[in-house]
Amino acid sequence: MSTKKEVRILLVGDSGVGKTSLILALVSEEFPEEVPAKAEEITIPADVTPERVPTHIVDFSYQEQDQEALTDEVKKASVVCIVYAVDDEDSIEKITSNWLPFLRETLGEEHRVPVILVGNKTDLLDFSTMETMMPIMNDFAEVETCVECSAKTLKNISELFYYAQKAVLHPTAPVYNAEEKE
Numbered sequence: 349m350s351t352k353k354e355v356r357i358l359l360v361g362d363s364g365v366g367k368t369s370l371i372l373a374l375v376s377e378e379f380p381e382e383v384p385a386k387a388e389e390i391t392i393p394a395d396v397t398p399e400r401v402p403t404h405i406v407d408f409s410y411q412e413q414d415q416e417a418l419t420d421e422v423k424k425a426s427v428v429c430i431v432y433a434v435d436d437e438d439s440i441e442k443i444t445s446n447w448l449p450f451l452r453e454t455l456g457e458e459h460r461v462p463v464i465l466v467g468n469k470t471d472l473l474d475f476s477t478m479e480t481m482m483p484i485m486n487d488f489a490e491v492e493t494c495v496e497c498s499a500k501t502l503k504n505i506s507e508l509f510y511y512a513q514k515a516v517l518h519p520t521a522p523v524y525n526a527e528e529k530e
């Protein structure tokens with residue numbers, strides 16, 4: 349049984365990957381043609397979430413916020429979604445060169461805040477980036493899962509937020525941690 353009383357989902361990732369669009373697509377169930385730089389914090393009441401736990405969804409945008417605000421949000425998050433755009437190689441490269449190391453710097457090398465890798469804009473590509481994500485999942489134990497989605501076609505949008513909720517409430521413990529078993 350989990351004792352978590354609420355879930356706080358933070359979306360980070362390079363500018364333009366579609367963080368705000370994903371949040372607004374979830375809420376309105378349609379692709380928002382025009383989005384603000386940053387979505388207001390959204391609270392989903394317990395009774396309409398799959399796991400019956402109040403869930404906050406938090407956007408981040410460097411257009412409106414700075415590094416200090418990002419650090420604060422990361423410390424408050426119960427799960428972090430690192431969003432990339434499947435058609436933007438730079439945003440993929442930044443997962444391992446920037447975002448995952450930044451989370452470790454902020455939360456500690458051995459932190460247990462689950463991370464979900466979110467590949468948005470699948471409507472723009474006809475192949476999957478999952479193969480690129482697998483080695484990252486192997487190298488970073490905090491990565492709970494990865495999911496490809498599209499704010500435009502609404503593919504996997506509700507699933508993404510369900511996986512995030514589930515990662516907090518039912519974390520999968522590492523089966524075997526070689527470094528701890530000296």
Ligand code: GTP
Nearest residue numbers: 362363364365366367368369385409469498499500
């Ligand atoms: P910052 O606020 O700068 O961090 O950007 P963001 O990550 O919040 O991205 P935003 O939601 O503002 O989207 C950036 C652009 O990508 C917009 O023009 C969106 O319409 C577009 N976009 C977002 N999601 C999708 C998608 O699934 N498919 C396509 N084709 N375009 C998308």
